[in-house]
Each structure stands twice: as C-alpha cells, then as structure tokens.
Amino acid sequence: MSELKSGSNLEKVLKAGHFAFTGECGPPKGANVEHLKEKIEPLKGMVDAVNVTDNQTAVVRMSSWAASTIMCQEGVEPNFQMVCRDRNRLAIQADILGVYAMGIRNMLCLSGDHQRFGNHPESKNVYDIDSMQLIALVKKMRDEGKFLNGEEIDVPPRLFIGAAANPFADPFEFRVYRLAKKIDAGADFIQTQCIYNMDRFKEFIKQAVHMGLHEKCYILAGVTPMKSVGMALYMAKQVPGMDVPESLIKRLRGAGKGKAGEEGIRFALEQIEEFKEMEGVAGVHLMAIEWEHKVPEIAERAGVLPRPVV
C-alpha cells in the first residue's frame, strides 16, 4: 500500500494512520437539490467522507451517482454506493466510468436489499453479479485497466473500494471468512453494519485481527445512536441481521421520559471511545439515521474534531 490507489481524502486519512470518521446521507425522494444540500451542510468538516445510499431498502430516491456529484460540488467527499440489485454488468461498468469522470473517488459495493422490501415490489430482479464480483470488477478496472470482458479501458477509473460486513448476520462462524474473501477480492476498506453488541463484535474483530485482515484492509465500525426506546425495539425485532442487547434497551428505558435520545448518544460516544483503542478498528462509520443534524454535536463530543487535513 505504498502509492495511493485513488487519492481520495478517505484513503489519505486512513493511510496516514488517523482514526477515520465517516458519515451517511440518504438522497431525497425526488429531485429536491435544496433539501439534499441542507442535509449535506451539517456534515461539512465533520467527517472524512459521506456514504450516499443507492435506492436504500429498495425505495426509489435520487440516484447515488447524482447525489454524490452534487455532494462533490458542495465540497464534501462522497462514498458512492452501488447495489447489484438494480443494474446489470453493462450499466455497472458504465456508471463506474461515469462517477469517476465526475470526480468521485470512493465506491462502496453492496448486494442491495431485495426489492420486496421497497416501494416497487413488482420490479424485475437484476443481480447479474453479486457484491463480491462487483468488488473484484472495480479492482480489475482500476489495477488492470480492463473491463470485465478483458478489453482495455480508455482511462481507467481509480476508485477506493469499499464493502460492507455484517458481523451479526448468520451464520456467525462464517462472517469473518466472508470478510476475508471480500478483502481478497479487492476491498480496500470495510464498513460494518451498526453495532450494539460490543462483546460479540470484539469476538469478531479478534478473529479478523488473528487472520491479519486489518493489515490488508481498513475496518470501520458502524455506529448508529439510538434516538428512542421505540427505535431500539424496532431495530431489535424488525431489522434482519441486527443484534440489540437487552441491556441497552433497559438502559434507554431507565434514562427516563424524553431522555432516551441523550442516553443513546452517550452509549454511542462510549462505543467510539472503545473503538479508538480497539486493535483492528481503523475508524468509525456514523449512521445518524434521520438525525443528520446531530452529527456535528456527536463529532465534537467524540473528540474527533477537527478532522485531519492530509
């Protein structure tokens, strides 16, 4: 890892050994550029890069590439996300070239939630390739300068490749192997699903460190502050692959009426402190769902400001 692969801010921050801090932003459910800019505003200077979701939970929103481009123009670095659910390999490669041409330098490769969850459940499935193959594809385009079919690319896209890992999905024993597989396929950085069960996560990261994965790839731990007891219960019961310990729910309840949000932030801040010291964790990915305006406060209290300028 001597020469920079993409030259993105996130890559530079991680390479320099700083504890990275990334955020997330969902594009609007329309062409409302003003609203998007309002969401981006509080994130300026608070994070190293911002994930821009791609029709998340199969609900149609402004495309990630467009929102990412606008974000670039606003002076914030995007983590462009692409899901395999909506595009075949032709559109995928075309979009990769397109986003690189527009100045985007980070790309997160995901499978994508099945369209059954979303607002257009009758649509046709694509899934021409899966997230593992997408990671390998972006690497091939960048490092070999070739398309999937082996043809030369006229100015290859040089993207910093990201992938997701869910340490809490089943089968648990296999998760660290799948992470290893993604890293072998070409993932430069990983963001995990939001963590609440710290003990279980520590087990996972220990295995990853044991396999030397943290030396080949930067692992960012996912954090989402709980806004309310209701949110905690929803996450525990309705979201697949989520592990919310009973102790956390109790703690939020115990905080008293109207104070659960503050307690949720406190828990998140404690987590961030632990992650800073945890071997194998190169940073934190903060997903303040529907709470983007809280990011500056959380960043301040977490002691991650100012963000390094590399």
Next chain:
Amino acid sequence: MIVADRKPLKEILEMLDGCNRVLIVGCKGCVSVCNVGGSKEVGILASILKIAGKKNGLDIEVDEKTLERQCDPEYVDQIKDVVADYDVILSMACGVGPQFLSERYPENRCLPAVNTTFLGGAVQHGIWEERCAGCGTCGIHHFGGLCPIARCSKSLLNGPCGGSADGKCEISKDVDCIWDMIVKKAMEQGRLDDLLKFKPAKNWSTARDGGPRKSVREELVQ
C-alpha cells in the same frame, strides 16, 4: 416437475365470457403430479364452470379430455376430430400446453387455465418448492448439491448476504436461506475451502436472458 397454480376463477370466467361450448384439456404429466391439471382437476373445473354458468342463467356445455401430455405433437393431435365443436379450448397444462394447442389448432382459441410458476418438487404431500431456475449451466456441485441461483433470492454465488438471519432469507420467514444451508453443510463436511474460492460472474447467456432456447439431439433428428 413444472409446477403451476390454477388461475383465480374470476379470471377464468372472464376469459370464457361469451363462450357456450368449452373443452377442458388436462395433462397427465407434471400438472397431474402437482394436482392442478390432471383428470381429477379437470372434472372439478368442469363442475365449477357449470355451476357458474347456471348461476348466471347460461347453459354452457363443458367437456373433459385428459391427454398423456400436451408437449408432444402426437398427443395434441388426438383431439383433432373434436376441436371444431368447441368455442374455446381451456388447457390445464403448463404454459407449454396451450401454446402447442394454439399452434396445432390455429382456428380455435386456446386458453391457459393455470399460471405456470417454477421447476420444483414435493417437499411434503401438497407442498411444492422451487429448486431449479433453468439457468443452462448447472453448478450445484460447487455448492454441496444446493442451487443458489434458484434458491437464493438474490442468486448470489458468493453468499450469504447480510440479511440472512436464523437460517431464513430476509424476504420472508417462510423462505430458507440457502446460503446458510450451503455454509453449514460445507463446514460440517470440512469443505469450507470450496466456499472461500471466489466464484466469478455467471454466464447468463445460457439462461432465458440469452433469448428463447432450443435443445437438439442430433442423433435423433431425421
């Protein structure tokens, strides 16, 4: 076998609107095995149509015939002397049946009475599940004899995805996560290394994506 479900009665009745003489043609193949279009089901549908007819004050005549199969011209030919007597031919076979009937009897209207769904087998008496997507390049031996193309909702070749929970697919608790099964089987049999190998992008050109397909046995073609 090919599995199908009978169309809702309202839809069938709408299709038959204005028809007085109906021939229901069943099939002793797949649809008999999955109890949707064999001679018994033909009888049931015939009675239902007569009840519906009488209820609406119409005197519809419904006849029944069950062929060995509707996917071979020799069998489809067997009704050639009677088709002219009917306003419409209602096939209870899989999607192939009504099409073969339509081609053989272009003067007649040949309608489908069932919705053909998938290639599958019986997991229990009365319950059938999808097993094969007809992708044209079978690779189940790479996955312990289980097919992720047909049985993974996302057709992942390097699964599982992050939505697998308690052995179930994220789309429904009624759907098993095939990748959970594939991984567990590999771990039990000490063949985890197979799953750690990167599986490259699939060649979908042999599947329906490549266009309508044809199968030829040169040694049999005259």
Next chain:
Amino acid sequence: MRLSYPSNVKIIQVPCSGRVDILHLLRAIEDGADGVYVAGCLEGECHYISGNLKAKKRVQYVKNVLEELDMEPGRVEMFNLSSGEGPKFTQFAKEMVERIKTLGPSPVNS
C-alpha cells in the same frame, strides 16, 4: 331412537367421510342442491384415522370455490359427531335446514 329430522335432507351413506370427494360436493351444487353437508366422526375418532380431516379440508376447498363464485360458502358444511349421538344428528340436520332457508334457494336454481 326414532327421532325425526327434516324430510328435505337426503342422506347418502359412505363408509367414511373421507370417501367424500370435492367433486361429489360440487356435483351436488351443480345438480341443484341448495346446500350440502358432510357428517363425520369426531376429530381424533375416525375409524380410518384421518378420513374426517380430509373431508374437512375438502369442505373448506368447496367453501372457497363458492366464495370465488360470489355464492354463499355456508351452503356447504362439515359436522362432527359420534355414531351414538342420535340427537346431535337431528340437531345438525335442523341447523343446516334453517341456515339454507335463510340463505334461500341456490342461485343455480334461479
């Protein structure tokens, strides 16, 4: 027991309610019966183990068909009783007749 049941109930005897097929129930309706019911053994007491459970499912199938045809599903029914329960037999017969009287003649007979 010399109990009487309504005379407009026509009985067809079968060795087990499981012998009754979907087609028998449909043909009865098709041929103009205003209602048709199956009287079988109490659940768990079928001499042939599960014949009465099969009959129950078939009755439900026909109810569903009637509903799809915008006819009253109550025109077909399943009753369970033991062979020693003479009064119950009469009771079910009367109950079904009352029900059909309320529903009126079958739409097939209009």
